[in-house]
Amino acid sequence: MTSATPVIRLLDLRETPLDATEVLAAVDDPTAGGVNLFVGVVRDHDGGEQVDHLDYSAHPSALERLREVAEGVARDFEVVALAAVHRVGHLEVGDTAVLVAASAAHRGQAYDASRALIDRLKAQVxxxxxxxxxxxxxxxxGTP
Structure with missing residues:
Protein backbone atom coordinates (compact mmCIF):
# COMPACT_ATOMS: atom_id res chain seq x y z
CA MET A 1 0.00 0.00 0.00
CA THR A 2 1.17 3.50 -0.65
CA SER A 3 0.38 6.80 0.95
CA ALA A 4 -0.78 9.71 -1.16
CA THR A 5 2.55 11.57 -0.92
CA PRO A 6 5.43 9.47 0.42
CA VAL A 7 8.47 11.65 0.85
CA ILE A 8 12.12 10.67 0.85
CA ARG A 9 13.67 13.55 2.72
CA LEU A 10 17.28 12.55 3.37
CA LEU A 11 19.57 9.99 1.74
CA ASP A 12 23.35 10.12 1.95
CA LEU A 13 26.66 8.30 2.26
CA ARG A 14 29.17 10.18 4.44
CA GLU A 15 32.69 9.93 5.76
CA THR A 16 31.79 12.20 8.68
CA PRO A 17 30.08 11.12 11.92
CA LEU A 18 26.31 10.66 11.68
CA ASP A 19 23.79 12.67 13.66
CA ALA A 20 20.54 11.05 14.80
CA THR A 21 19.03 14.48 15.44
CA GLU A 22 19.44 15.38 11.76
CA VAL A 23 17.78 12.16 10.63
CA LEU A 24 14.88 12.55 13.08
CA ALA A 25 14.38 16.16 11.97
CA ALA A 26 14.23 14.99 8.34
CA VAL A 27 11.20 12.76 9.03
CA ASP A 28 9.47 15.15 11.43
CA ASP A 29 5.99 15.98 10.22
CA PRO A 30 2.78 17.13 11.95
CA THR A 31 0.83 14.35 10.21
CA ALA A 32 3.01 11.63 11.72
CA GLY A 33 1.84 9.90 14.88
CA GLY A 34 4.80 7.52 14.93
CA VAL A 35 8.49 7.87 14.21
CA ASN A 36 10.95 4.99 14.28
CA LEU A 37 14.73 5.45 14.24
CA PHE A 38 17.20 2.59 13.79
CA VAL A 39 20.80 3.20 14.82
CA GLY A 40 23.40 0.70 13.62
CA VAL A 41 26.55 0.82 15.77
CA VAL A 42 29.96 -0.83 15.34
CA ARG A 43 30.14 -3.62 17.93
CA ASP A 44 33.30 -5.00 19.50
CA HIS A 45 32.86 -8.59 18.31
CA ASP A 46 31.74 -10.69 15.38
CA GLY A 47 31.78 -14.45 14.94
CA GLY A 48 33.57 -14.96 18.24
CA GLU A 49 36.40 -12.57 17.36
CA GLN A 50 37.20 -9.17 18.86
CA VAL A 51 36.68 -6.36 16.34
CA ASP A 52 39.28 -3.58 16.37
CA HIS A 53 37.71 -1.36 13.69
CA LEU A 54 35.81 -1.34 10.39
CA ASP A 55 36.35 0.32 7.07
CA TYR A 56 33.28 0.78 4.86
CA SER A 57 33.55 1.18 1.08
CA ALA A 58 30.74 2.05 -1.31
CA HIS A 59 30.37 1.40 -5.01
CA PRO A 60 29.86 4.61 -7.05
CA SER A 61 26.25 3.50 -7.66
CA ALA A 62 25.48 3.06 -3.95
CA LEU A 63 23.63 6.34 -3.44
CA GLU A 64 21.43 5.75 -6.48
CA ARG A 65 20.74 2.22 -5.28
CA LEU A 66 19.85 3.61 -1.84
CA ARG A 67 17.36 5.94 -3.54
CA GLU A 68 15.79 3.00 -5.38
CA VAL A 69 15.50 1.07 -2.12
CA ALA A 70 13.88 4.03 -0.35
CA GLU A 71 11.48 4.55 -3.26
CA GLY A 72 10.46 0.90 -2.99
CA VAL A 73 9.80 1.22 0.74
CA ALA A 74 7.80 4.39 0.09
CA ARG A 75 5.66 2.48 -2.43
CA ASP A 76 5.19 -0.56 -0.20
CA PHE A 77 4.39 1.12 3.13
CA GLU A 78 2.08 3.87 4.41
CA VAL A 79 4.77 6.41 5.27
CA VAL A 80 4.90 10.15 5.74
CA ALA A 81 8.68 10.44 5.37
CA LEU A 82 11.87 8.36 5.11
CA ALA A 83 15.55 9.06 5.76
CA ALA A 84 18.71 6.94 5.58
CA VAL A 85 22.38 7.82 6.01
CA HIS A 86 25.31 5.35 5.93
CA ARG A 87 28.90 6.01 6.98
CA VAL A 88 31.81 5.11 4.74
CA GLY A 89 35.47 5.16 5.63
CA HIS A 90 37.13 4.27 8.93
CA LEU A 91 34.91 3.53 11.98
CA GLU A 92 35.89 2.60 15.50
CA VAL A 93 33.93 0.40 17.92
CA GLY A 94 30.97 2.41 19.19
CA ASP A 95 30.71 4.64 16.10
CA THR A 96 27.34 4.93 14.37
CA ALA A 97 27.49 3.18 11.00
CA VAL A 98 23.95 3.71 9.72
CA LEU A 99 20.79 5.61 10.61
CA VAL A 100 17.37 5.00 9.09
CA ALA A 101 14.10 6.61 10.10
CA ALA A 102 10.49 6.42 9.05
CA SER A 103 7.50 8.48 10.10
CA ALA A 104 3.92 7.41 9.56
CA ALA A 105 0.44 8.09 10.81
CA HIS A 106 0.72 5.18 13.27
CA ARG A 107 3.61 3.53 15.15
CA GLY A 108 3.19 0.11 13.54
CA GLN A 109 3.54 1.59 10.08
CA ALA A 110 6.66 3.48 11.15
CA TYR A 111 8.20 0.33 12.65
CA ASP A 112 7.42 -1.76 9.57
CA ALA A 113 8.77 0.81 7.12
CA SER A 114 11.92 1.42 9.16
CA ARG A 115 12.65 -2.30 9.38
CA ALA A 116 12.10 -2.75 5.65
CA LEU A 117 14.36 0.21 4.90
CA ILE A 118 17.31 -1.10 6.94
CA ASP A 119 16.83 -4.70 5.79
CA ARG A 120 16.67 -3.74 2.12
CA LEU A 121 19.57 -1.31 2.48
CA LYS A 122 21.75 -4.07 3.95
CA ALA A 123 20.71 -6.55 1.24
CA GLN A 124 20.72 -4.32 -1.85
CA VAL A 125 22.95 -1.28 -1.46
CA GLY A 142 28.87 -8.04 1.92
CA THR A 143 31.12 -8.07 -1.13
CA PRO A 144 29.86 -9.58 -4.38
Missing amino acids: PVWKHQVFSDGNDEWV
Whole structure:
Protein backbone atom coordinates (compact mmCIF):
# COMPACT_ATOMS: atom_id res chain seq x y z
CA MET A 1 0.00 0.00 0.00
CA THR A 2 1.17 3.50 -0.65
CA SER A 3 0.38 6.80 0.95
CA ALA A 4 -0.78 9.71 -1.16
CA THR A 5 2.55 11.57 -0.92
CA PRO A 6 5.43 9.47 0.42
CA VAL A 7 8.47 11.65 0.85
CA ILE A 8 12.12 10.67 0.85
CA ARG A 9 13.67 13.55 2.72
CA LEU A 10 17.28 12.55 3.37
CA LEU A 11 19.57 9.99 1.74
CA ASP A 12 23.35 10.12 1.95
CA LEU A 13 26.66 8.30 2.26
CA ARG A 14 29.17 10.18 4.44
CA GLU A 15 32.69 9.93 5.76
CA THR A 16 31.79 12.20 8.68
CA PRO A 17 30.08 11.12 11.92
CA LEU A 18 26.31 10.66 11.68
CA ASP A 19 23.79 12.67 13.66
CA ALA A 20 20.54 11.05 14.80
CA THR A 21 19.03 14.48 15.44
CA GLU A 22 19.44 15.38 11.76
CA VAL A 23 17.78 12.16 10.63
CA LEU A 24 14.88 12.55 13.08
CA ALA A 25 14.38 16.16 11.97
CA ALA A 26 14.23 14.99 8.34
CA VAL A 27 11.20 12.76 9.03
CA ASP A 28 9.47 15.15 11.43
CA ASP A 29 5.99 15.98 10.22
CA PRO A 30 2.78 17.13 11.95
CA THR A 31 0.83 14.35 10.21
CA ALA A 32 3.01 11.63 11.72
CA GLY A 33 1.84 9.90 14.88
CA GLY A 34 4.80 7.52 14.93
CA VAL A 35 8.49 7.87 14.21
CA ASN A 36 10.95 4.99 14.28
CA LEU A 37 14.73 5.45 14.24
CA PHE A 38 17.20 2.59 13.79
CA VAL A 39 20.80 3.20 14.82
CA GLY A 40 23.40 0.70 13.62
CA VAL A 41 26.55 0.82 15.77
CA VAL A 42 29.96 -0.83 15.34
CA ARG A 43 30.14 -3.62 17.93
CA ASP A 44 33.30 -5.00 19.50
CA HIS A 45 32.86 -8.59 18.31
CA ASP A 46 31.74 -10.69 15.38
CA GLY A 47 31.78 -14.45 14.94
CA GLY A 48 33.57 -14.96 18.24
CA GLU A 49 36.40 -12.57 17.36
CA GLN A 50 37.20 -9.17 18.86
CA VAL A 51 36.68 -6.36 16.34
CA ASP A 52 39.28 -3.58 16.37
CA HIS A 53 37.71 -1.36 13.69
CA LEU A 54 35.81 -1.34 10.39
CA ASP A 55 36.35 0.32 7.07
CA TYR A 56 33.28 0.78 4.86
CA SER A 57 33.55 1.18 1.08
CA ALA A 58 30.74 2.05 -1.31
CA HIS A 59 30.37 1.40 -5.01
CA PRO A 60 29.86 4.61 -7.05
CA SER A 61 26.25 3.50 -7.66
CA ALA A 62 25.48 3.06 -3.95
CA LEU A 63 23.63 6.34 -3.44
CA GLU A 64 21.43 5.75 -6.48
CA ARG A 65 20.74 2.22 -5.28
CA LEU A 66 19.85 3.61 -1.84
CA ARG A 67 17.36 5.94 -3.54
CA GLU A 68 15.79 3.00 -5.38
CA VAL A 69 15.50 1.07 -2.12
CA ALA A 70 13.88 4.03 -0.35
CA GLU A 71 11.48 4.55 -3.26
CA GLY A 72 10.46 0.90 -2.99
CA VAL A 73 9.80 1.22 0.74
CA ALA A 74 7.80 4.39 0.09
CA ARG A 75 5.66 2.48 -2.43
CA ASP A 76 5.19 -0.56 -0.20
CA PHE A 77 4.39 1.12 3.13
CA GLU A 78 2.08 3.87 4.41
CA VAL A 79 4.77 6.41 5.27
CA VAL A 80 4.90 10.15 5.74
CA ALA A 81 8.68 10.44 5.37
CA LEU A 82 11.87 8.36 5.11
CA ALA A 83 15.55 9.06 5.76
CA ALA A 84 18.71 6.94 5.58
CA VAL A 85 22.38 7.82 6.01
CA HIS A 86 25.31 5.35 5.93
CA ARG A 87 28.90 6.01 6.98
CA VAL A 88 31.81 5.11 4.74
CA GLY A 89 35.47 5.16 5.63
CA HIS A 90 37.13 4.27 8.93
CA LEU A 91 34.91 3.53 11.98
CA GLU A 92 35.89 2.60 15.50
CA VAL A 93 33.93 0.40 17.92
CA GLY A 94 30.97 2.41 19.19
CA ASP A 95 30.71 4.64 16.10
CA THR A 96 27.34 4.93 14.37
CA ALA A 97 27.49 3.18 11.00
CA VAL A 98 23.95 3.71 9.72
CA LEU A 99 20.79 5.61 10.61
CA VAL A 100 17.37 5.00 9.09
CA ALA A 101 14.10 6.61 10.10
CA ALA A 102 10.49 6.42 9.05
CA SER A 103 7.50 8.48 10.10
CA ALA A 104 3.92 7.41 9.56
CA ALA A 105 0.44 8.09 10.81
CA HIS A 106 0.72 5.18 13.27
CA ARG A 107 3.61 3.53 15.15
CA GLY A 108 3.19 0.11 13.54
CA GLN A 109 3.54 1.59 10.08
CA ALA A 110 6.66 3.48 11.15
CA TYR A 111 8.20 0.33 12.65
CA ASP A 112 7.42 -1.76 9.57
CA ALA A 113 8.77 0.81 7.12
CA SER A 114 11.92 1.42 9.16
CA ARG A 115 12.65 -2.30 9.38
CA ALA A 116 12.10 -2.75 5.65
CA LEU A 117 14.36 0.21 4.90
CA ILE A 118 17.31 -1.10 6.94
CA ASP A 119 16.83 -4.70 5.79
CA ARG A 120 16.67 -3.74 2.12
CA LEU A 121 19.57 -1.31 2.48
CA LYS A 122 21.75 -4.07 3.95
CA ALA A 123 20.71 -6.55 1.24
CA GLN A 124 20.72 -4.32 -1.85
CA VAL A 125 22.95 -1.28 -1.46
CA PRO A 126 26.58 -1.93 -2.48
CA VAL A 127 28.31 -0.85 0.74
CA TRP A 128 31.02 -3.27 1.87
CA LYS A 129 32.46 -3.76 5.33
CA HIS A 130 36.11 -4.59 5.93
CA GLN A 131 36.42 -5.87 9.50
CA VAL A 132 39.79 -5.80 11.18
CA PHE A 133 40.09 -7.95 14.27
CA SER A 134 42.21 -7.38 17.37
CA ASP A 135 44.55 -10.25 16.41
CA GLY A 136 45.31 -8.61 13.03
CA ASN A 137 43.12 -10.93 10.95
CA ASP A 138 40.50 -9.35 8.74
CA GLU A 139 37.53 -10.16 6.53
CA TRP A 140 35.32 -8.48 3.95
CA VAL A 141 31.55 -8.66 4.52
CA GLY A 142 28.87 -8.04 1.92
CA THR A 143 31.12 -8.07 -1.13
CA PRO A 144 29.86 -9.58 -4.38
